[in-house]
Amino acid sequence: MDAAVVGTPIISARDLRVRYGEREILHGLRFDILHGETVVILGGSGSGKSTLLRTMVGLEKSHSGELRVKGVDMGKASERTKAELRLKMGLSFQGGALLGSLSVGENIALPLLEHSGLAPSTVEVMVRIKLEQVGLSGFEDFSPSALSGGMKKRAAFARALAMDPEILFFDEPSAGLDPIMAAGIDNLILNLKKAYTVTMVIVTHELASAFLVADRIMVVDKGDIIADGPPDLLRQSDHPRVRQFLDRVPDSESGDDEVDHLRMYTEGVR
Amino acid sequence: MAVAATSRLNLLARLGGAAEECLAYLGGLAQLSSRALWLVFVSPLKRRRSFDRAAGQAMSVGVGAIPIVSLITFFIGLIMALQGAYELRRLGAMQLVPALVAVAVTRELGPLITAIVVIGRSGSAFAAEIGTMRVTEELDALEAMALDPMAFLVAPKFVAMAVMVPCLAVWSDLMGVLGGCAFGVTAGGFTTLGYFTSTRNALTASDVVTGIVKSFVFGLIITAVGCQEGFSTGAGAQEVGRSTTSAVVRSILMVILVDVVFTIFFYITGGLS
Incomplete structure (x- = not known):
């Protein structure tokens, strides 16, 4: 990768909306991911973070708005163009x-x-x-x-x-692993960061590993980006949902949330 | 009166809905088949490796099925000979047993029984394989690696089935005749050579060709239904079971329906000659 492109966006979203059937999962996201950056997308289960990842790889179609990956409009690209693009992406499920x-x-x-x-x-x-x-x-x-x-x-x-690949996507790299194994995975990501000049997009809900590996953290909640910035800045955030997430405070109306999740799973089935 | 009219309308609406669903399903099958067959010829993947995958599939759907197909069609031939002889003996027409067995097996039972065994072995396996891959995100992984699942998974299956099902059908014809021969020689008073000569005299090339044409189409149908059901699998292990079951049931139904159409066609036109 030439040095000239470092600092310019490799992925950019403008008013990105994704739907499963009638239900809107992502409500008009706007963000840029720069060349060579390691971005962690942080969020609870059902927040839409995995959908966001799948949309960036082109496994999910956007309903409206624009998503450009290496300059290619994913919503309008043909299967062939997407296939060519995917040769430069790596995705770990x-x-x-x-x-x-x-x-x-x-x-x-x-x-x-x-x-x-x-x-x-x-x-x-x-x-x-x-x-x-x-x-x-x-x-x-x-x-x-x-x-x-x-x-x-x-x-x-x-x-x-x-x-x-030029862009690496990780979906929940340390979910379901014991702490030693999870630390090993984090180390692996840090090593990759040192060894390659790749752009990495990591979706996770593990706070510790997010703060360890990220250059920048985007917090996704209920289909919206509620915080976006370097880890240190995020720690000082006073956004109530971000605070709740970082301080691990349970939802007061957890009953509602559970129904919400159930609905999402049943309606999200293709 | 109004209630009766509404319920009749409801029935009509439901019938219409079912017909529409049916047509949509058939359309889906046609779309899947045509795309897969197109990809056989213009595959974006490496030709050599696609061929290897097709050969691997051919081994499992074709060669792997030989023992069970042999066993079943041998006994079907034997049963046909027994049942035929039961009636023909009373008419003193035992010499017609080889002809009866030969025509019934080559024109109908060989291809049909082969198709049903292949549905049980391979059609269900296609649905389960692709369905499991859907559930474990392996299909997504293939797409993420820029490997079109249609070209990677489905096209080799079509090639393997289009070649192997007709081969199996011919093999089953032979085994069916052998089954009939086993009866003819042990209880029908035929010599082995005599039985085979009568079989040969009773058969025309068109009998065998009809069977081959049918089983070629059966092969395509079984693959299309198996793969379609696999792709339409929802989330969860339970769904894999559902799609496997419906692959088997729908394949059998469609094979029998197509068989009826073929048989009527050959009856009217006097067969392929």
Whole structure:
């Protein structure tokens, strides 16, 4: 990546609205993510943060507004343009989403074999390097089902890194992991930050890891961005919902919220 | 009176709704099939690797089905011979047993029984595989890696099924005749050579070709329904079960319906000749 583009937006959203059926999940978001930045999108479950991530990768269609990724309007782009764009993106899913029919090594080799003209022997070496990077050397021939949750996530990282992407997306990288494993994942992200000049977008609800890795934190609540700034600034925020989130205060009307979530899940099913 | 009229209207509306749903489903199947077949020829993926995937699928849907298809159609042939002989013996026309078995198996039972076994083995597996991939976000992961699930998953299945189901049908024809022969030789007073000669004399090329054409279409239908059900899986493990069941039920229904259409067509036109 040239130095000239550092500091210019790589992803920008203007009045971005996303709907599942009749229900609007994201209510007109406006933000920019700059080249080389590590942005954490923080929010509770059902806040719309995962939907935002899926929309940025083009897995979800926006209802109105504009979302540009590397200058491409995701709402209007053809499947072919989106596919070309995705070659420069890496996405690591919450549950790993490794293909169960392939081994761990084959999973990581897959994008390389399909999209690059590299010889299989070269790909094999690259797979070994990527696995080593995430601390999974020697697990090439394991089936994904034989890995623990944390290992699956790390293998998914390796697959996301396979094509040396310009933008890396992480969906809940440390959710459901024990503290040691979660710290390991945070370290991995910090190492990636040092080793590559990639733009990283991390969706999480883990406060500790968010403050550790982020250059900038966007707090999403009920489909709106309620705070956006560097971690230090966010700590001093006096926005009531941000404070509630940071101070881990339960909702007073938790009953309502629960119904809200249930409704979201049942209506969000495609 | 007004109540009766409203309920009749309601019935009409429901019928219309059901018909519309049916047509939409068929339209979906046609869309999926045409896109997958298009992708077979202009795949955005590496040709060599797509071929390998199709070959892998062919092994599991075709070669893997040989034992069970053989066993079932052998017994179907045997049953046909027994049932036929039961009636023909009274007429003193036992020499017609090979012809009866040969025509029934090659024109109808071979392709049909093969299709039903393939639905049970592979159609359900397609729905479960794709449905599980939907639930575990593997389909999204494929898209995120710029690998079109249609080209990556569905197109190889179409190729494998279009080739292997007709092959299995021909194989099952042979096994059915062998089943009939087993009866003919042990209880019907035929020699093995005599049985096969009578079978050969009773069959025309069009009998076998009719079966092959049918099973080719069956193969496409089973793949389309299995994959369609897989893609339409909602969230949760329960949904995978639902789509697998409906893949099997709908495939069987559609195969039988298409079979009826084919049979009527061949009856009117006098078969392929």
